[in-house]
Amino acid sequence: MRKSKIVLILSVPIISFILSLWFYPLMPKQMASHWDIQGNPNGYLDKSLFFLLVPGFILAIGLLVYFLPRIDPQYKNIEKFKEYFENFILALLLFLLYIFLLTIAWNLGIEFQFARVMLPALAMLLYFIGELLKHAQPNWTVGIRTPWTLTNEKVWQKTHILGGKVFKLAALFTLLMTLLPKLSFWLFLILVLTIILFLIIFSYWEYQKLHYRE
Template sequence: MNTTHRFAIAGGVAVLAALMSYLFGPSLPEHLVTHWDAAGEPSGSMPKGQALWLFPGLMALLIGLFAVLPRIDPLGENIAAFRRYYDWFVVIFTTFLFFVHAGILAFNLGYEFPFTHVLLAGLALLLYYTGIVLTKAKRNWFVGIRTPWTLSSDEVWDQVHKLGGRMFKLTAALALVGLLFGDLAIYFLLVPLLLTAVVTIAYSYYLYKNLEQDADTKLT
């Protein structure tokens, strides 16, 4: 299976989402619930026309964007080194959006379920695969933990992404554990994500400065 086949899978998922909107649209109310609070209670809605086509349109846009990025990246050859993982991320991300879309349609058709918990479970799986991609990613301008210091050094990039991949996988596991804690579940996702961002940014700066010091020491 090559890149064309994998993107065709993602495209098929987007088409299926559009087909669902077309088939179920007549049975849905004029305004669809599209937002829920941390307790899983509906907290916002959207006109049917917008809600039906928001996710299919977003999926198509993102697939197109992900197809173009490796072509315009000055380090596109590095993306080629982990292209299989990149492509499967597109498929998994598109599938995640599909299930969010399907969940919104199902909820508004009268099926009752804890939408927030379903969303968090899906996000956990997406984050876990993101962790896998990070451990495989090579330095580029669009995919990964991009700080001034990771983009300036292959060594810093590799070390930070090794740590970041582990932290994303841990965040995914904590998000699943959080499902056992009701209204607090969202914090089992948000707090580790924030911590991951802070730690990886700080770690990239620390590593880069250490490399600079080592280089200066060798010169002297």
């Protein structure tokens, strides 16, 4: 991993801890920390717990996503697309930091429609997932890991190239969901479940086609 990328990735949890120290005195004792599908707060946390858990969670996710692939038996393959994997790690951590900032803003009295501010960030994350899948090489940690992609390299490649396109298209659909904020939760859920099911079926279908030819 290049030093500049390491600095960027490490800076995200550090920024979250700095923000915690800065905003802690400004927050109410009980902070809104969870919202229903209509965007109304329905869960609260003590501010001390909130500012401890969220930055800690961002740090833990960053460490997990960074170190877990390193114990993969096929880590050399992950090295082949590490630039895209690093970009995904950074995008994921920035997404979590963004949610953290939205929560702080709400508790400062800045109210907004959660769907409208969350969907562009989700679209960004889906785009980076698409980029990652497009370049992913066979491994046990990162990618679309079905019995058929893990068994056959050709099935892996075809599934991931298609998966990259599908996730980028999903990013566009997610942006369009901002036009229907009240339905966006269910639309996004249906979209993600459809993509997962479609790619699983596609990998099985491709494996069966190759197996039949042999």
